[in-house]
Amino acid sequence: MIVQRTIEAAGIPTIIIAALPPVVKQQGSPRFVSPRVPMGANAGAPNNKEMQTGIIKDTLQCLMEFDHFGQSKALPYEYKHT
């Protein structure tokens, strides 16, 4: 992800919540997580406070724990359009 890489290069650790993990991996994302969500609900299902909080907290924990470039984790949350 071009913008993520620029922020990381400027000295700020970054992590991206991706709906299309193969794309961000190929583009050289330093860190990413991937809940099972469609593009547009990357941070969780609309009006689902519990899922959104879980995704954000897990993402922040991954940012703290990941120790190498390109590291990623699939997050255990699932949402589909109805």
Added chain:
Amino acid sequence: MQLTTAPGMQSEIFAPTTPPPVWTPVSKPLEQCVVGFATAGGIHLKAQTPFNPAGDFSIREIPSAAKTADMMVTHGGYDNSDVNKDINAMLPLDRLHELVNAGFIGGVAKTLVGFMGGGGNVEKFRNETGPAIAKIFKDEGVDICLLTAG
């Protein structure tokens, strides 16, 4: 043994390459971190000029003090229905404020950033949009940054 028979010949099959690693280590615990947030989901304040859905590398600065009810989405590249129901699905500002109140993170950056990802002018994003966003976060003392995109 000769390995090259036609110098400079390249495969006709497009073979994408991953760019070189870029890495900044985390330097403080979460509860002390000011968290920045940028989204490629085309989110902006209703009062701001909408993005051009045909292609737009500009950014919108979104004050973290703003209400999600005063935000909207303009992005031609994905189904906007979830964000239209709840901005937090892409820019989880209300959740970030709750995590500050719970002591899970130190703070939320004063300014968050919306832009319209999904292609467009890659050189502009790499050389102008990206550095402009990084400068906003650096100037405001952001320790770590979350993004939604891709």
